[in-house]
Amino acid sequence: xxxxxxxxxxxxxxxxxxxxxxxxxxxxxxxxxxxxxxxxxxxxxxxxxxxxxxxxxxxxxxxxxxxxxxxxxxxxxxxxxxxxxxxxxxxxxxxxxxxxxxxxxxxxxxxxxxxxxxxxxxxxxxxxxxxxxxxxxxxxxxxxxxxxxxxxxxxxxxxxxxxxxxxxxxxxxxxxxxxxxxxxxxxxxxxxxxxxxxxxxxxxxxxxxxxxxxxxxxxxxxxxxxxxxxxxxxxxxxxxxxxxxxxxxxxxxxxxxxxxxxxxxxxxxxxxxxxxxxxxxxxxxxxxxxxxxxxxxxxxxxxxxxxxxxxxxxxxxxxxxxxxxxxxxxxxxxxxxxxxxxxxxxxxxxxxxxxxxxxxxxxxxxxxxxxxxxxxxxxxxxxxxxxxxxxxxxxxxxxxxxxxxxxxxxxxxxxxxxxxxxxxxxxxxxxxxxxxxxxxxxxxxxxxxxxxxxxxxxxxxxxxxxxxxxxxxxxxxxxxxxxxxxxxxxxxxxxxxxxxxxxxxxxxxxxxxxxxxxxxxxxxxxxxxxxxxxxxxxxxxxxxxxxxxxxxxxxxxxxxxxxxxxxxxxxxxxxxxx
Amino acid sequence: xxxxxxxxxxxxxxxxxxxxxxxxxxxxxxxxxxxxxxxxxxxxxxxxxxxxxxxxxxxxxxxxxxxxxxxxxxxxxxxxxxxxxxxxxxxxxxxxxxxxxxxxxxxxxxxxxxxxxxxxxxxxxxxxxxxxxxxxxxxxxxxxxxxxxxxxxxxxxxxxxxx
Ligand SMILES: Cc1cc2nc3c(=O)[nH]c(=O)nc-3n(C[C@H](O)[C@H](O)[C@H](O)COP(=O)(O)OP(=O)(O)OC[C@H]3O[C@@H](n4cnc5c(N)ncnc54)[C@H](O)[C@@H]3O)c2cc1C
Ligand SMILES: Cc1ncc(C[n+]2csc(CCOP(=O)(O)OP(=O)(O)O)c2C)c(N)n1
Ligand SMILES: [Mg+2]
Numbered sequence: 001x002x003x004x005x006x007x008x009x010x011x012x013x014x015x016x017x018x019x020x021x022x023x024x025x026x027x028x029x030x031x032x033x034x035x036x037x038x039x040x041x042x043x044x045x046x047x048x049x050x051x052x053x054x055x056x057x058x059x060x061x062x063x064x065x066x067x068x069x070x071x072x073x074x075x076x077x078x079x080x081x082x083x084x085x086x087x088x089x090x091x092x093x094x095x096x097x098x099x100x101x102x103x104x105x106x107x108x109x110x111x112x113x114x115x116x117x118x119x120x121x122x123x124x125x126x127x128x129x130x131x132x133x134x135x136x137x138x139x140x141x142x143x144x145x146x147x148x149x150x151x152x153x154x155x156x157x158x159x160x161x162x163x164x165x166x167x168x169x170x171x172x173x174x175x176x177x178x179x180x181x182x183x184x185x186x187x188x189x190x191x192x193x194x195x196x197x198x199x200x201x202x203x204x205x206x207x208x209x210x211x212x213x214x215x216x217x218x219x220x221x222x223x224x225x226x227x228x229x230x231x232x233x234x235x236x237x238x239x240x241x242x243x244x245x246x247x248x249x250x251x252x253x254x255x256x257x258x259x260x261x262x263x264x265x266x267x268x269x270x271x272x273x274x275x276x277x278x279x280x281x282x283x284x285x286x287x288x289x290x291x292x293x294x295x296x297x298x299x300x301x302x303x304x305x306x307x308x309x310x311x312x313x314x315x316x317x318x319x320x321x322x323x324x325x326x327x328x329x330x331x332x333x334x335x336x337x338x339x340x341x342x343x344x345x346x347x348x349x350x351x352x353x354x355x356x357x358x359x360x361x362x363x364x365x366x367x368x369x370x371x372x373x374x375x376x377x378x379x380x381x382x383x384x385x386x387x388x389x390x391x392x393x394x395x396x397x398x399x400x401x402x403x404x405x406x407x408x409x410x411x412x413x414x415x416x417x418x419x420x421x422x423x424x425x426x427x428x429x430x431x432x433x434x435x436x437x438x439x440x441x442x443x444x445x446x447x448x449x450x451x452x453x454x455x456x457x458x459x460x461x462x463x464x465x466x467x468x469x470x471x472x473x474x475x476x477x478x479x480x481x482x483x484x485x486x487x488x489x490x491x492x493x494x495x496x497x498x499x500x501x502x503x504x505x506x507x508x509x510x511x512x513x514x515x516x517x518x519x520x521x522x523x524x525x526x527x528x529x530x531x532x533x534x535x536x537x538x539x540x541x542x543x544x545x546x547x548x549x550x551x552x553x554x555x556x557x558x559x560x561x562x563x564x565x566x567x568x569x570x571x572x573x574x575x576x577x578x
Numbered sequence: 579x580x581x582x583x584x585x586x587x588x589x590x591x592x593x594x595x596x597x598x599x600x601x602x603x604x605x606x607x608x609x610x611x612x613x614x615x616x617x618x619x620x621x622x623x624x625x626x627x628x629x630x631x632x633x634x635x636x637x638x639x640x641x642x643x644x645x646x647x648x649x650x651x652x653x654x655x656x657x658x659x660x661x662x663x664x665x666x667x668x669x670x671x672x673x674x675x676x677x678x679x680x681x682x683x684x685x686x687x688x689x690x691x692x693x694x695x696x697x698x699x700x701x702x703x704x705x706x707x708x709x710x711x712x713x714x715x716x717x718x719x720x721x722x723x724x725x726x727x728x729x730x731x732x733x734x735x736x737x738x739x740x741x
Contacts, residue, residue, distance in 0.1 A: 118592060123603045127646040130591070147646060182741060183588055183649040307640035310633070 003173040005134040006035035006165035009098065012141035013042045015175040018069050020045055020060060020434055022053035026073025027113060028100025031165035045434065045463060048455040050077050052427035054084020055453070058093050059428030062414045063389060063435045065220060067094040067148050074100040075113030078159075079120065083421060085155050086124040090418025091241060092218055094153035096144050097121075103163040104132060117159045126154030134164050134171050142176045151186025152305040153218055187304055190321035190329055197317050198276070198300045199333050205274035206345040207296075208234045211257065214241030214417070215279015215303060215323050217410045222246070224327035225278065231334065232341055235353055237265040239280055240402055243413045248406030249386075254353060255362075258286040259554045260399045263361035266552070266560040268353055269294055277301040279323045282313045283418070292559030302326050361552050361565055362403055370545035371520050373397060373472045377404035380442060380470060383527040388440035389414060389432045393425035393449030396478035399550045401444040423452030426469065430456060433465035440468070440531060447473040447500055457510035460537045468530045469539045471503060474546045482549045486564075507539035517542045580609070581635050582654040582661060582731050585624040586739055588647040589615050596645050597624065606630065606638050610728025621649065623739075625730040652739055654731045661731035665709045666691075667700045668722040675720065686712045697722065705729075 003011060009032055013021065022045045025033045036044055047053040050072045057068025068088075072081045078099040088095045102111040118130050127147050129140050137160070144156040202208060210232075216225050222245045229236045229252055236246050237257040246253055255262030257269055266288075269275070275297045280286070287293045293313055301308075301315040302323055309318045319326055364374045377400050380388075390405055391414040392398040398415055407413045414432055416424040429443035450471055460467060480495040504514030513536050517526045523542065530538035551566040587593050594613055601608050609627040616623045628638060635653065642648055654661070667688075671679055676698075683690060683700045686708065692699035702712055706729050713724065732738070 119595070122592075122596060122599050181646070184646050305644070307637065307644055311637060314633075 001173045002170040004031070004035070004165065004167045004170055005137055005160070006031040006167060008134070008137045008171075008173050009141065009160070009165065010035045010039060010042060011173060012138055012175055013069060014039075016141070016145050018042050020057075021069050021071055022047060022057040022060075022431070023071030024050050024053060024073065024077060026075075026077045026100065028074035028102060028162045029071060029165075031162065031167055032071065032098075032100070032160075034167065035165075044071075045430075045459070047427065047459050049453065050080035051084050051423065052430075052453050052456045052459065054081050054095070054097065055087065055421075055424050055427035056431035056434075058084060058088045058095055059391060059414050059424075059431035060435045061088075061093050061095055062428075063411050063432040065411065067096055067145060068431065070095065070097040072097065072099050073113070074102055074117070075115050078115055078117045082120060082124070083423075085121055085157065087416050087419045087421045087424060088155040089124045089126070091214065091416065092153050093155065094148040095155040096148055097155060097157045099157060099159050101130070101159045101161040104161045105163070107161065117157060121157045124155075125157050126152075128157035128159065130159045131161070131164055134166075134169055137164065138173060138175050139179070142179045143181065146179050146181070147184065151184075152308075187306075187320045188322050188325055190302065190319040190326035192329070194317055194319045195326065195329050195333060198319060199330060199337065201274050201298055201300060201317065202232065202276060203337060203339045203341055206342065207271055207273045207349045208232070208276065208341070209268050209272040209274075210234050210236040210276045210278065211239075211269065211280055212236060212242050212245060212278040213239035213280030216242055216245040219279060219304070219323035221279075221324040221327050222410045224324055224331065228327055228331055228334070231331070233346055234276070234341075235268055235350070237261065237268065239283070239286055239417075240415070241417045242280070243402060244407035244410045247408040249408055254357070256402055257560075258283075259288070260403065260550050260552065263359060263552055263563060263565065264353055264356040266554070266563055267356050269297075270560040271352070272297045275299045277315070278327070279303060281308045282311065284312070287313060288554045288562075289557055289559040292561070294560070359565075364548075364566070368545060369520070371517070371523060371542060373400045373474070373544045373548055374404050375520065376470065376472060376523055376542055376544065377401055377444065379524045379527055380444070381405045383524065383531055384440045384442065388412070388442050389436060391415065391425045391428040391432060391441070391443045393443075393445040393452075394420045394422045394479070395446045395449055396474070396482065396548070396550050397444050397446045397449075397472040399479075400472070403550075422449040425449060426453050426456045427459075429467040429469070430460055430463070430465045433467050434463065441465075442468040442470055444470045444472065446478060447471060447475065447503070448477045448497065450503075451501075454506070457507065457512060457537070457539075461511040464535065465537065466533070466535050467537050469507075469537070471539065471541045472544050473500075473503070473541055474544045474548065475500065476546055478548070479550070485549070486553075486555060503539055503541040507537075512537040512539055514539045514541065579632075579635075580627065580629050580655065582659070582729060583626045583628065583639065583642065583651055584654050584731060584739055585626065585642065585651040586616070586649040586741075587622050587624055588649065589620055589622040590647060593622065593647040594624075596647055597626070597642065600641055600645065601628075604637075604641065606634065610726075612728045612730055618741075621741075625728065627729055649741065650739055652733065654733060657733045658735075659731050659733045661705055661729045662703050663706045663709055663729040664727040665702045665712075665724060667702070667713070667716070667724045669698050669700065669716060670720045670722055671696055671698055679716070679720070682712075682715055686715075688712065
């Protein structure tokens with residue numbers, strides 16, 4: 001088969017089984033767009049800004065486990081994509097970004113719409129390629145998909161100069177079935193000796209805890225995690241990125257840990273003697289002050305990326321390998337053991353944890369006359385029967401969603417954790433809805449975040465992705481305001497906007513349904529109404545209590561044992577614990 | 579502590595900048611860096627000298643290993659090894675100093691590879707501290723310019739860094 005470079009790119013996507021291509025055209029990719037025009041297998045989703053293409057593709061990947069694919073033009077198209085590439089990179093999301101480049105002959109001459117895309121993205125991709133020969137396209141594409149989806153996943157950029165896709169130059173096409181790279185071979189199995197050590201530690205632990213994260217979602221190891229946790233009867237906490245991998249409604253789940261984690265999770269970590277860390281990266285939002293992190297614990301860490309191990313916190317038993325395989329190895333070995341974890345020790349441990357639990361650290365004022373954002377999320381959970389895909393933006397609303405929507409399945413909670421990218425939520429919801437057209441998809445957002453990619457309301461109409469936007473409108477950049485309240489004596493420097501659009505009219509202008517909600521009793525009916533409109537995108541502009549804060553909170557520079565709690569509603573205190 | 583990291587890397591455009599970029603992005607220091615293709619033209623061999631605590635060196639080697647273009651690497655400081663650096667020094671000479679400088683170069687096993695009426699270019703190889711010692715022994719005012727390759731090295735014995 002003889003094809004042009006442009007046709008080859010499209011054919012590679014078909015051979016990879018790519019369903020959706022999120023993109024935006026321009027001069028350098030016109031040959032490619034012409035090749036797209038002549039086929040229907042790969043469906044192109046035309047966004048309104050390239051950043052949104054990357055977020056939508058990224059969220060498609062998060063919701064399905066399959067790589068998201070993006071196509072942008074050179075120069076501004078490419079730079080607009082960078083935020084989304086960095087977002088995917090920080091959360092280890094498999095993504096392929098094809099960017100157009102100026103013709104090879106003029107690269108380096110400051111040609112029209114030329115940027116050094118390979119150079120710009122180098123620090124925020126797993127790998128990138130510049131294709132200089134039409135004969136190299138197929139192999140490069142294969143390598144890109146292979147690298148992006150194996151090992152610790154991540155985004156891969158393929159920069160393709162315009163002349164390489166020239167419709168007049170035809171070359172033979174064959175998509176490689178398999179690819180081997182001598183310089184890249186991701187780990188799979190864990191070392192048996194390390195696994196034995198880990199099992200011995202776990203069986204002798206008196207105050208154990210499982211700390212699990214995004215790696216379990218990425219590695220599709222929820223089942224194994226559940227089996228291991230249940231068979232050991234250990235408490236389990238999860239990071240923001242891990243939510244859903246272990247069912248939140250299970251009694252062994254003690255909540256998220258870290259800066260806005262639960263009291264019981266952070267104290268369980270702090271007091272533990274053995275930690276089994278699974279697919280986590282000891283992020284600073286999780287550990288708090290490193291010098292005070294888990295002072296009594298021996299730490300076992302399973303991760304596919306050796307560089308994640310002992311990066312910030314020194315671990316005692318590193319296990320490099322794929323989480324699914326390693327957990328299987330552990331389960332097998334565990335079955336062969338006669339020894340069981342000490343029942344008495346575990347009972348005593350659980351009763352301490354239950355005591356911590358009993359303070360109900362997430363409780364909020366349920367009698368308020370104002371709409372509490374927490375209550376909105378609880379009702380969202382009810383109305384969607386806990387079975388929706390929830391995307392979010394970044395801020396207080398994101399934390400409320402994480403705390404108050406108990407996720408029982410992986411890949412349901414779609415948010416930007418590592419980069420914390422405002423603007424992620426709306427395009428992400430579009431990507432998720434395309435992946436799961438029958439499912440309920442909601443975007444929990446704030447009035448500041450939603451304005452960062454608001455133009456995508458237009459995309460949502462074009463592709464009829466019926467999503468529900470839950471705008472927790474507190475008329476503040478709430479998360480910023482909260483920090484200013486705590487650390488800058490409530491000097492609210494630039495954390496509110498004097499003008500906010502009328503979101504109802506805005507939604508209507510984009511062809512959707514807009515509903516404003518101002519009273520607590522109207523929240524649930526509005527949600528029910530919104531979700532009943534199966535084929536419409538609905539924008540719920542919910543005016544929430546402006547002064548609400550996210551609790552608990554570990555302020556920066558503090559340790560797990562120094563959480564700020566809301567004791568009586570609205571009055572934070574600092575509680576030092578013995 | 580000083581570490582010499584020896585790297586086999588795909589000989590591809592941009593491979594060097596991936597390594598250099600990693601160091602600047604993560605705030606690791608590079609004392610020197612040399613790179614050239616090997617007997618297999620598809621591979622380059624890079625020698626990188628850096629300093630840091632054990633924890634930092636561990637992160638450096640892990641992060642380097644993560645780069646897709648890097649095939650293999652070893653930290654020579656962890657094995658017995660030989661290391662050599664090449665230096666060229668151009669010095670001013672006059673009638674009175676010519677003999678003296680020649681003798682000094684001989685003592686350090688340097689070779690004079692260019693001569694004019696009032697200058698020498700001296701070539702010298704050796705461990706870096708020997709080159710330092712030679713430079714220190716020269717009269718500072720006589721040095722016109724120096725250029726050093728940065729150290730390269732191999733582990734001792736029959737094992738080597740190859741595919
Ligand atoms: C406003 C805001 C507040 C936040 N507050 C919190 C908070 O309170 N608590 C919290 O937890 N986070 C919080 N975060 C998120 C935080 O910044 C980090 O993104 C998050 O903690 C990282 O999660 P993780 O450790 O699970 O790692 P991830 O970023 O999910 O990384 C996954 C890890 O798993 C490994 N891995 C990947 N695939 C596999 C595999 N197949 N097998 C084995 N290992 C694998 C990777 O190498 C990596 O080390 C907050 C973010 C924002 C924006
Ligand atoms: C692109 C980007 N710019 C700035 C920030 C810093 N930031 C984090 S949260 C936040 C405020 C978000 O406000 P809003 O969307 O209204 O959410 P709220 O906290 O009020 O729920 C800001 C500005 C960010 N995370 N991302
Ligand atoms: Mg807000």
